[in-house]
Amino acid sequence: MITEPELEGGWDDDRPAAPAREDGADAEVRRPRAPWLWALGGALVASAVWAALPVLQDRSFGAPRIAYRHSEDxxxxxxxxxxxxxxxxxxxxxxxxxxxxxxxxxxxxxxxxxxxxxxxxxxxxxxxxxxxxxxxxxxxxxxxxxxxxxxxxxxxxxxxxxxxxxxxxxxxxxxxxxxxxxxxxxxxxxxxxxxxxxxxxxxxxxxxxxxxxxxxxxxxxxxxxxxxxxx
The missing domain is CATH 3.40.1000 (Protein Transport Mog1p; Chain A)
Known part of the structure; x- marks a missing residue:
């Protein structure tokens, strides 16, 4: 009959030992970045892309943009x-x-x-x-x-x-x-x-x-x- 210690040992043999946590400061350093920071960064990038899109379209795709009418006189x-x-x-x-x-x-x-x-x-x-x-x-x-x-x-x-x-x-x-x-x-x-x-x-x-x-x-x-x- 496999005892509880043997079961735990069998799963841990091939895993590296987890580093010991010395204090709360280390835990704070390893904490994942807050989701709102990633969202804010993505929003700023998207905003910059959308702001530049009209110029990119003018200069990169097809005929240039013309925002003015032709006048015969x-x-x-x-x-x-x-x-x-x-x-x-x-x-x-x-x-x-x-x-x-x-x-x-x-x-x-x-x-x-x-x-x-x-x-x-x-x-x-x-x-x-x-x-x-x-x-x-x-x-x-x-x-x-x-x-x-x-x-x-x-x-x-x-x-x-x-x-x-x-x-x-x-x-x-x-x-x-x-x-x-x-x-x-x-x-x-x-x-x-x-x-x-x-x-x-x-x-x-x-x-x-x-x-x-x-x-x-x-x-x-x-x-x-x-x-x-x-x-």
Missing amino acids: LCKETRLDTLLKTTAPAMSNHRAHRESPALDWSHCEYFTEWQEKGTSYQMQIMVELHKKTDPEAEFGVTPGVFGEVRSNSGEVEQVAGLGERALMTSRSPYTSGPRLQVLDGGAVFTLAVGWLGDTDEAGGEGPQPDEDAVKAAMIEDMRILMARLRR
Whole structure:
């Protein structure tokens, strides 16, 4: 007849001896993490994934997201009121647009009145909707439909609060004025301002505008246009 000690001994022969518990502190160290901590960690990870999902979808799966509508008459959508108040009244405008399976674009160009001994301005605004290819890789690098609008020169700085990414290029010896570009999903917005000062009798260049004020007006008019075109 197998006694109780023999039964216990038979089961314990192949098992390692359990470590002795010296005090309550060791038990506390070995205690499994509270379930709510695991739940909280999982919730934080899930929240981060869901927050990043729209951007991942925009950049990784299929056609880029387009949150803006195409306009056949961009001059109607924006009169660049802030810019014109900062510079000079508009004398005329010119518009153009095109639609295709891969790209829809619309363009508007304003010219201000020429003033003797003053400064004349040219303003170009363009909206491109890329329906098949993500424009992120070429944003701010290659020329778009109008190469003169996207020429690369001058100091470039980031602009906060416009789309996913916005760049402001300052005037340089090779450009006639600043340029603002905004990327948001498959949409690219470009606003360029150029000016020419009338030469005075002494042969010097005419009055020049406050470039910082022009840039601030460009940002404001771009913000208004993007809000107007948003679906």
